[in-house]
Amino acid sequence: MPRPLKELLKGIIGEKATNAVGAFDLIGDIAVIRIPEDLREHAKIIGETLMKVNKNVKSVWAQIGPVEGDYRLRELIYIAGEKRSETLYRENGCVFKVDITKVFFTPRLSQERKRIAELVSNGETVFNMFAGVGTFSIVIARKKISTVHSSEINPYAYEYMLENIRLNKLKGNVIPYLKDAAEVAEELKGKVDRVLMPLPEKAIEYFKYALKSLKPHGFVHVYLHISYSKGSDEKEAIKRGAEQIPLGKVIYYKAVREVGPRTVQVVYDVEVTNHS
Ligand SMILES: C[S@@+](CC[C@H](N)C(=O)[O-])C[C@H]1O[C@@H](n2cnc3c(N)ncnc32)[C@H](O)[C@@H]1O
Known part of the structure:
Protein backbone atom coordinates (compact mmCIF):
# COMPACT_ATOMS: atom_id res chain seq x y z
CA MET A 1 0.00 0.00 0.00
CA PRO A 2 1.41 3.49 -0.81
CA ARG A 3 2.72 5.19 2.29
CA PRO A 4 0.41 8.25 2.43
CA LEU A 5 -2.67 5.97 2.36
CA LYS A 6 -1.20 3.90 5.16
CA GLU A 7 -0.53 7.00 7.26
CA LEU A 8 -4.01 8.41 6.69
CA LEU A 9 -5.75 5.14 7.52
CA LYS A 10 -3.71 4.75 10.69
CA GLY A 11 -5.18 8.00 11.96
CA ILE A 12 -8.74 6.99 11.05
CA ILE A 13 -9.11 3.32 11.94
CA GLY A 14 -6.01 2.48 13.92
CA GLU A 15 -2.96 0.30 13.53
CA LYS A 16 -4.64 -3.01 12.64
CA ALA A 17 -6.24 -1.59 9.46
CA THR A 18 -2.96 -0.50 7.94
CA ASN A 19 -1.40 -3.90 8.38
CA ALA A 20 -4.31 -5.81 6.96
CA VAL A 21 -5.43 -3.78 3.92
CA GLY A 22 -3.42 -5.02 0.96
CA ALA A 23 -2.13 -3.30 -2.17
CA PHE A 24 -4.68 -2.29 -4.78
CA ASP A 25 -4.94 -2.73 -8.54
CA LEU A 26 -5.58 0.34 -10.64
CA ILE A 27 -7.60 -0.46 -13.77
CA GLY A 28 -8.15 2.80 -15.64
CA ASP A 29 -9.85 5.06 -13.08
CA ILE A 30 -11.15 2.16 -10.96
CA ALA A 31 -9.26 0.81 -7.94
CA VAL A 32 -9.76 -2.75 -6.73
CA ILE A 33 -8.62 -3.36 -3.16
CA ARG A 34 -8.60 -6.46 -0.97
CA ILE A 35 -10.16 -5.84 2.43
CA PRO A 36 -10.09 -8.64 5.02
CA GLU A 37 -13.44 -9.63 6.52
CA ASP A 38 -12.82 -8.08 9.94
CA LEU A 39 -12.27 -4.67 8.33
CA ARG A 40 -15.26 -4.67 5.96
CA GLU A 41 -17.20 -2.34 8.28
CA HIS A 42 -14.55 0.29 7.41
CA ALA A 43 -14.71 -0.38 3.66
CA LYS A 44 -16.34 2.95 2.74
CA ILE A 45 -13.82 5.06 4.65
CA ILE A 46 -10.93 3.01 3.24
CA GLY A 47 -12.28 3.58 -0.31
CA GLU A 48 -12.81 7.30 0.25
CA THR A 49 -9.33 7.68 1.72
CA LEU A 50 -7.83 5.86 -1.25
CA MET A 51 -9.58 8.35 -3.58
CA LYS A 52 -8.24 11.29 -1.56
CA VAL A 53 -4.67 10.03 -1.92
CA ASN A 54 -4.96 9.05 -5.58
CA LYS A 55 -6.88 11.72 -7.48
CA ASN A 56 -7.07 9.58 -10.64
CA VAL A 57 -9.29 7.04 -8.87
CA LYS A 58 -12.98 7.72 -9.47
CA SER A 59 -14.49 4.46 -8.22
CA VAL A 60 -13.37 1.91 -5.61
CA TRP A 61 -14.37 -1.76 -5.41
CA ALA A 62 -13.38 -4.40 -2.89
CA GLN A 63 -12.46 -7.94 -3.87
CA ILE A 64 -14.11 -10.22 -1.31
CA GLY A 65 -13.45 -13.63 -2.81
CA PRO A 66 -11.00 -15.53 -4.99
CA VAL A 67 -10.98 -15.63 -8.80
CA GLU A 68 -13.39 -18.46 -9.64
CA GLY A 69 -15.31 -20.40 -12.27
CA ASP A 70 -14.81 -21.02 -15.98
CA TYR A 71 -14.88 -17.28 -16.68
CA ARG A 72 -12.31 -16.58 -13.93
CA LEU A 73 -14.35 -13.82 -12.24
CA ARG A 74 -13.71 -12.38 -8.79
CA GLU A 75 -16.43 -11.36 -6.37
CA LEU A 76 -16.43 -7.59 -6.09
CA ILE A 77 -18.47 -5.11 -4.06
CA TYR A 78 -18.76 -1.40 -4.72
CA ILE A 79 -17.43 0.69 -1.83
CA ALA A 80 -16.80 4.34 -2.80
CA GLY A 81 -16.89 7.00 -5.52
CA GLU A 82 -18.91 6.61 -8.70
CA LYS A 83 -20.92 3.39 -8.77
CA ARG A 84 -19.42 2.29 -12.09
CA SER A 85 -17.64 -0.92 -13.08
CA GLU A 86 -16.71 -0.09 -16.70
CA THR A 87 -13.52 1.80 -17.49
CA LEU A 88 -10.86 2.46 -20.12
CA TYR A 89 -7.40 1.08 -19.33
C1 LIG B 1 -7.33 -15.99 -16.80
S1 LIG B 1 -8.38 -15.32 -18.06
C2 LIG B 1 -7.17 -14.62 -19.14
C3 LIG B 1 -7.72 -13.55 -20.03
C4 LIG B 1 -6.68 -12.76 -20.83
N1 LIG B 1 -5.77 -13.63 -21.56
C5 LIG B 1 -5.94 -11.78 -19.97
O1 LIG B 1 -4.79 -12.04 -19.62
O2 LIG B 1 -6.53 -10.74 -19.66
C6 LIG B 1 -8.88 -16.75 -18.93
C7 LIG B 1 -10.05 -16.53 -19.92
O3 LIG B 1 -10.30 -17.76 -20.60
C8 LIG B 1 -11.70 -17.91 -20.79
N2 LIG B 1 -11.94 -19.36 -20.97
C9 LIG B 1 -12.12 -20.31 -20.02
N3 LIG B 1 -12.24 -21.53 -20.57
C10 LIG B 1 -12.14 -21.36 -21.92
C11 LIG B 1 -12.17 -22.25 -23.03
N4 LIG B 1 -12.35 -23.56 -22.85
N5 LIG B 1 -12.01 -21.75 -24.28
C12 LIG B 1 -11.84 -20.40 -24.46
N6 LIG B 1 -11.81 -19.49 -23.44
C13 LIG B 1 -11.95 -19.97 -22.19
C14 LIG B 1 -12.32 -17.29 -19.55
O4 LIG B 1 -13.64 -16.89 -19.77
C15 LIG B 1 -11.37 -16.12 -19.27
O5 LIG B 1 -11.82 -14.93 -19.87
Whole structure:
Protein backbone atom coordinates (compact mmCIF):
# COMPACT_ATOMS: atom_id res chain seq x y z
CA MET A 1 0.00 0.00 0.00
CA PRO A 2 1.41 3.49 -0.81
CA ARG A 3 2.72 5.19 2.29
CA PRO A 4 0.41 8.25 2.43
CA LEU A 5 -2.67 5.97 2.36
CA LYS A 6 -1.20 3.90 5.16
CA GLU A 7 -0.53 7.00 7.26
CA LEU A 8 -4.01 8.41 6.69
CA LEU A 9 -5.75 5.14 7.52
CA LYS A 10 -3.71 4.75 10.69
CA GLY A 11 -5.18 8.00 11.96
CA ILE A 12 -8.74 6.99 11.05
CA ILE A 13 -9.11 3.32 11.94
CA GLY A 14 -6.01 2.48 13.92
CA GLU A 15 -2.96 0.30 13.53
CA LYS A 16 -4.64 -3.01 12.64
CA ALA A 17 -6.24 -1.59 9.46
CA THR A 18 -2.96 -0.50 7.94
CA ASN A 19 -1.40 -3.90 8.38
CA ALA A 20 -4.31 -5.81 6.96
CA VAL A 21 -5.43 -3.78 3.92
CA GLY A 22 -3.42 -5.02 0.96
CA ALA A 23 -2.13 -3.30 -2.17
CA PHE A 24 -4.68 -2.29 -4.78
CA ASP A 25 -4.94 -2.73 -8.54
CA LEU A 26 -5.58 0.34 -10.64
CA ILE A 27 -7.60 -0.46 -13.77
CA GLY A 28 -8.15 2.80 -15.64
CA ASP A 29 -9.85 5.06 -13.08
CA ILE A 30 -11.15 2.16 -10.96
CA ALA A 31 -9.26 0.81 -7.94
CA VAL A 32 -9.76 -2.75 -6.73
CA ILE A 33 -8.62 -3.36 -3.16
CA ARG A 34 -8.60 -6.46 -0.97
CA ILE A 35 -10.16 -5.84 2.43
CA PRO A 36 -10.09 -8.64 5.02
CA GLU A 37 -13.44 -9.63 6.52
CA ASP A 38 -12.82 -8.08 9.94
CA LEU A 39 -12.27 -4.67 8.33
CA ARG A 40 -15.26 -4.67 5.96
CA GLU A 41 -17.20 -2.34 8.28
CA HIS A 42 -14.55 0.29 7.41
CA ALA A 43 -14.71 -0.38 3.66
CA LYS A 44 -16.34 2.95 2.74
CA ILE A 45 -13.82 5.06 4.65
CA ILE A 46 -10.93 3.01 3.24
CA GLY A 47 -12.28 3.58 -0.31
CA GLU A 48 -12.81 7.30 0.25
CA THR A 49 -9.33 7.68 1.72
CA LEU A 50 -7.83 5.86 -1.25
CA MET A 51 -9.58 8.35 -3.58
CA LYS A 52 -8.24 11.29 -1.56
CA VAL A 53 -4.67 10.03 -1.92
CA ASN A 54 -4.96 9.05 -5.58
CA LYS A 55 -6.88 11.72 -7.48
CA ASN A 56 -7.07 9.58 -10.64
CA VAL A 57 -9.29 7.04 -8.87
CA LYS A 58 -12.98 7.72 -9.47
CA SER A 59 -14.49 4.46 -8.22
CA VAL A 60 -13.37 1.91 -5.61
CA TRP A 61 -14.37 -1.76 -5.41
CA ALA A 62 -13.38 -4.40 -2.89
CA GLN A 63 -12.46 -7.94 -3.87
CA ILE A 64 -14.11 -10.22 -1.31
CA GLY A 65 -13.45 -13.63 -2.81
CA PRO A 66 -11.00 -15.53 -4.99
CA VAL A 67 -10.98 -15.63 -8.80
CA GLU A 68 -13.39 -18.46 -9.64
CA GLY A 69 -15.31 -20.40 -12.27
CA ASP A 70 -14.81 -21.02 -15.98
CA TYR A 71 -14.88 -17.28 -16.68
CA ARG A 72 -12.31 -16.58 -13.93
CA LEU A 73 -14.35 -13.82 -12.24
CA ARG A 74 -13.71 -12.38 -8.79
CA GLU A 75 -16.43 -11.36 -6.37
CA LEU A 76 -16.43 -7.59 -6.09
CA ILE A 77 -18.47 -5.11 -4.06
CA TYR A 78 -18.76 -1.40 -4.72
CA ILE A 79 -17.43 0.69 -1.83
CA ALA A 80 -16.80 4.34 -2.80
CA GLY A 81 -16.89 7.00 -5.52
CA GLU A 82 -18.91 6.61 -8.70
CA LYS A 83 -20.92 3.39 -8.77
CA ARG A 84 -19.42 2.29 -12.09
CA SER A 85 -17.64 -0.92 -13.08
CA GLU A 86 -16.71 -0.09 -16.70
CA THR A 87 -13.52 1.80 -17.49
CA LEU A 88 -10.86 2.46 -20.12
CA TYR A 89 -7.40 1.08 -19.33
CA ARG A 90 -4.25 1.97 -21.27
CA GLU A 91 -1.18 -0.26 -21.60
CA ASN A 92 1.64 -0.88 -24.10
CA GLY A 93 0.24 1.79 -26.47
CA CYS A 94 -3.18 0.06 -26.52
CA VAL A 95 -6.51 0.93 -24.96
CA PHE A 96 -8.93 -1.58 -23.41
CA LYS A 97 -12.55 -1.16 -22.37
CA VAL A 98 -13.49 -3.55 -19.56
CA ASP A 99 -16.21 -4.13 -17.00
CA ILE A 100 -14.36 -5.45 -13.97
CA THR A 101 -17.45 -7.28 -12.67
CA LYS A 102 -18.14 -9.18 -15.92
CA VAL A 103 -14.71 -10.20 -17.22
CA PHE A 104 -11.33 -11.34 -15.95
CA PHE A 105 -8.79 -8.55 -16.06
CA THR A 106 -5.40 -7.94 -14.46
CA PRO A 107 -3.00 -5.05 -15.04
CA ARG A 108 -0.25 -7.14 -13.43
CA LEU A 109 0.62 -8.96 -16.66
CA SER A 110 1.45 -5.85 -18.70
CA GLN A 111 5.21 -6.62 -18.75
CA GLU A 112 4.51 -10.21 -19.75
CA ARG A 113 2.24 -9.08 -22.60
CA LYS A 114 5.06 -6.82 -23.81
CA ARG A 115 7.58 -9.67 -23.56
CA ILE A 116 5.40 -12.03 -25.63
CA ALA A 117 4.74 -9.33 -28.26
CA GLU A 118 8.50 -8.83 -28.59
CA LEU A 119 9.04 -12.57 -29.19
CA VAL A 120 6.56 -12.63 -32.09
CA SER A 121 8.07 -12.20 -35.57
CA ASN A 122 6.31 -10.25 -38.30
CA GLY A 123 4.11 -12.57 -40.37
CA GLU A 124 3.39 -15.06 -37.57
CA THR A 125 0.07 -16.78 -37.02
CA VAL A 126 -0.67 -16.77 -33.29
CA PHE A 127 -3.45 -18.55 -31.38
CA ASN A 128 -4.51 -17.06 -28.02
CA MET A 129 -6.63 -19.88 -26.57
CA PHE A 130 -8.01 -17.97 -23.56
CA ALA A 131 -8.26 -14.43 -24.87
CA GLY A 132 -10.45 -12.55 -22.35
CA VAL A 133 -11.07 -9.00 -23.61
CA GLY A 134 -8.19 -9.41 -26.07
CA THR A 135 -5.33 -8.09 -23.94
CA PHE A 136 -2.43 -10.31 -25.11
CA SER A 137 -3.82 -10.50 -28.67
CA ILE A 138 -4.14 -6.73 -29.10
CA VAL A 139 -0.73 -5.92 -27.61
CA ILE A 140 0.85 -8.46 -30.01
CA ALA A 141 -1.04 -7.28 -33.12
CA ARG A 142 -0.27 -3.66 -32.24
CA LYS A 143 3.48 -4.33 -32.10
CA LYS A 144 3.91 -6.92 -34.89
CA ILE A 145 2.32 -7.58 -38.29
CA SER A 146 0.55 -10.78 -37.33
CA THR A 147 -2.75 -12.65 -37.23
CA VAL A 148 -3.87 -13.49 -33.71
CA HIS A 149 -6.77 -15.99 -33.52
CA SER A 150 -8.44 -15.38 -30.15
CA SER A 151 -10.98 -17.70 -28.53
CA GLU A 152 -13.13 -16.86 -25.53
CA ILE A 153 -16.23 -18.48 -23.98
CA ASN A 154 -17.49 -15.63 -21.75
CA PRO A 155 -19.96 -13.70 -23.97
CA TYR A 156 -19.24 -10.43 -22.10
CA ALA A 157 -15.48 -10.79 -22.54
CA TYR A 158 -16.06 -11.61 -26.24
CA GLU A 159 -18.16 -8.42 -26.71
CA TYR A 160 -15.44 -6.34 -25.03
CA MET A 161 -12.84 -8.03 -27.24
CA LEU A 162 -14.84 -6.92 -30.33
CA GLU A 163 -14.97 -3.38 -28.95
CA ASN A 164 -11.25 -3.40 -28.14
CA ILE A 165 -10.36 -4.62 -31.64
CA ARG A 166 -12.33 -1.61 -32.98
CA LEU A 167 -10.79 0.84 -30.51
CA ASN A 168 -7.26 -0.28 -31.45
CA LYS A 169 -8.04 -0.49 -35.20
CA LEU A 170 -6.94 -4.13 -35.46
CA LYS A 171 -9.84 -5.61 -37.43
CA GLY A 172 -8.43 -8.43 -39.55
CA ASN A 173 -5.32 -8.79 -37.36
CA VAL A 174 -7.08 -10.05 -34.23
CA ILE A 175 -9.69 -12.69 -35.18
CA PRO A 176 -12.24 -13.21 -32.38
CA TYR A 177 -14.17 -16.46 -31.75
CA LEU A 178 -16.95 -16.96 -29.21
CA LYS A 179 -16.01 -20.62 -28.93
CA ASP A 180 -14.19 -23.14 -26.79
CA ALA A 181 -10.45 -23.11 -27.53
CA ALA A 182 -10.61 -26.86 -28.32
CA GLU A 183 -13.00 -26.20 -31.24
CA VAL A 184 -10.90 -23.34 -32.61
CA ALA A 185 -7.79 -25.56 -32.41
CA GLU A 186 -9.57 -27.99 -34.71
CA GLU A 187 -10.33 -25.20 -37.22
CA LEU A 188 -6.73 -23.95 -37.14
CA LYS A 189 -5.21 -27.43 -37.37
CA GLY A 190 -1.51 -27.25 -38.33
CA LYS A 191 -1.53 -23.51 -39.22
CA VAL A 192 -0.21 -21.83 -36.08
CA ASP A 193 3.34 -20.67 -35.23
CA ARG A 194 2.74 -19.77 -31.59
CA VAL A 195 0.08 -20.62 -28.98
CA LEU A 196 -0.70 -18.68 -25.80
CA MET A 197 -2.35 -20.50 -22.89
CA PRO A 198 -2.99 -17.80 -20.26
CA LEU A 199 -5.32 -19.93 -18.11
CA PRO A 200 -3.37 -21.99 -15.56
CA GLU A 201 -6.41 -24.07 -14.55
CA LYS A 202 -6.80 -25.51 -18.09
CA ALA A 203 -3.29 -25.25 -19.56
CA ILE A 204 -2.27 -28.89 -19.11
CA GLU A 205 -5.69 -30.29 -20.10
CA TYR A 206 -5.74 -28.14 -23.27
CA PHE A 207 -2.09 -28.69 -24.23
CA LYS A 208 -3.13 -31.42 -26.70
CA TYR A 209 -5.34 -28.88 -28.50
CA ALA A 210 -2.48 -26.38 -28.61
CA LEU A 211 -0.38 -29.08 -30.31
CA LYS A 212 -3.18 -29.80 -32.78
CA SER A 213 -3.22 -26.17 -33.95
CA LEU A 214 0.58 -25.91 -34.29
CA LYS A 215 2.72 -26.24 -37.42
CA PRO A 216 5.41 -28.99 -37.24
CA HIS A 217 7.65 -26.44 -35.52
CA GLY A 218 6.24 -23.87 -33.12
CA PHE A 219 6.11 -22.36 -29.65
CA VAL A 220 3.63 -22.69 -26.78
CA HIS A 221 3.52 -20.29 -23.83
CA VAL A 222 2.09 -22.26 -20.91
CA TYR A 223 0.99 -20.43 -17.75
CA LEU A 224 0.77 -22.45 -14.53
CA HIS A 225 0.19 -21.72 -10.86
CA ILE A 226 3.07 -23.05 -8.78
CA SER A 227 2.70 -23.41 -5.01
CA TYR A 228 5.48 -24.23 -2.59
CA SER A 229 5.36 -25.05 1.09
CA LYS A 230 6.75 -22.90 3.87
CA GLY A 231 10.51 -23.20 4.10
CA SER A 232 10.86 -24.90 0.71
CA ASP A 233 12.68 -23.42 -2.26
CA GLU A 234 10.49 -21.33 -4.57
CA LYS A 235 13.02 -21.48 -7.42
CA GLU A 236 13.18 -25.27 -7.25
CA ALA A 237 9.36 -25.54 -7.28
CA ILE A 238 9.19 -23.30 -10.36
CA LYS A 239 11.86 -25.38 -12.11
CA ARG A 240 10.05 -28.63 -11.26
CA GLY A 241 6.75 -27.18 -12.56
CA ALA A 242 8.11 -27.71 -16.08
CA GLU A 243 7.79 -31.48 -15.55
CA GLN A 244 3.99 -31.15 -15.89
CA ILE A 245 4.30 -30.07 -19.52
CA PRO A 246 3.59 -33.16 -21.64
CA LEU A 247 5.81 -32.44 -24.65
CA GLY A 248 8.45 -30.10 -26.09
CA LYS A 249 11.53 -28.36 -24.78
CA VAL A 250 11.16 -25.65 -22.11
CA ILE A 251 13.48 -22.90 -23.36
CA TYR A 252 12.63 -20.23 -20.78
CA TYR A 253 10.56 -19.84 -17.61
CA LYS A 254 9.82 -17.07 -15.18
CA ALA A 255 7.39 -16.14 -12.37
CA VAL A 256 5.14 -13.43 -13.79
CA ARG A 257 3.04 -12.48 -10.76
CA GLU A 258 2.12 -13.50 -7.24
CA VAL A 259 -1.35 -15.00 -6.99
CA GLY A 260 -1.56 -16.03 -3.33
CA PRO A 261 0.46 -16.98 -0.28
CA ARG A 262 3.47 -18.96 -1.59
CA THR A 263 1.79 -19.29 -4.98
CA VAL A 264 3.06 -17.69 -8.18
CA GLN A 265 1.93 -17.65 -11.79
CA VAL A 266 4.77 -18.93 -13.97
CA VAL A 267 5.20 -18.82 -17.74
CA TYR A 268 7.00 -21.69 -19.49
CA ASP A 269 8.06 -21.02 -23.10
CA VAL A 270 7.99 -24.40 -24.86
CA GLU A 271 9.53 -25.15 -28.25
CA VAL A 272 7.84 -27.99 -30.08
CA THR A 273 9.35 -29.81 -33.06
CA ASN A 274 8.09 -32.70 -35.15
CA HIS A 275 5.05 -33.53 -33.05
CA SER A 276 2.18 -35.46 -34.56
C1 LIG B 1 -7.33 -15.99 -16.80
S1 LIG B 1 -8.38 -15.32 -18.06
C2 LIG B 1 -7.17 -14.62 -19.14
C3 LIG B 1 -7.72 -13.55 -20.03
C4 LIG B 1 -6.68 -12.76 -20.83
N1 LIG B 1 -5.77 -13.63 -21.56
C5 LIG B 1 -5.94 -11.78 -19.97
O1 LIG B 1 -4.79 -12.04 -19.62
O2 LIG B 1 -6.53 -10.74 -19.66
C6 LIG B 1 -8.88 -16.75 -18.93
C7 LIG B 1 -10.05 -16.53 -19.92
O3 LIG B 1 -10.30 -17.76 -20.60
C8 LIG B 1 -11.70 -17.91 -20.79
N2 LIG B 1 -11.94 -19.36 -20.97
C9 LIG B 1 -12.12 -20.31 -20.02
N3 LIG B 1 -12.24 -21.53 -20.57
C10 LIG B 1 -12.14 -21.36 -21.92
C11 LIG B 1 -12.17 -22.25 -23.03
N4 LIG B 1 -12.35 -23.56 -22.85
N5 LIG B 1 -12.01 -21.75 -24.28
C12 LIG B 1 -11.84 -20.40 -24.46
N6 LIG B 1 -11.81 -19.49 -23.44
C13 LIG B 1 -11.95 -19.97 -22.19
C14 LIG B 1 -12.32 -17.29 -19.55
O4 LIG B 1 -13.64 -16.89 -19.77
C15 LIG B 1 -11.37 -16.12 -19.27
O5 LIG B 1 -11.82 -14.93 -19.87
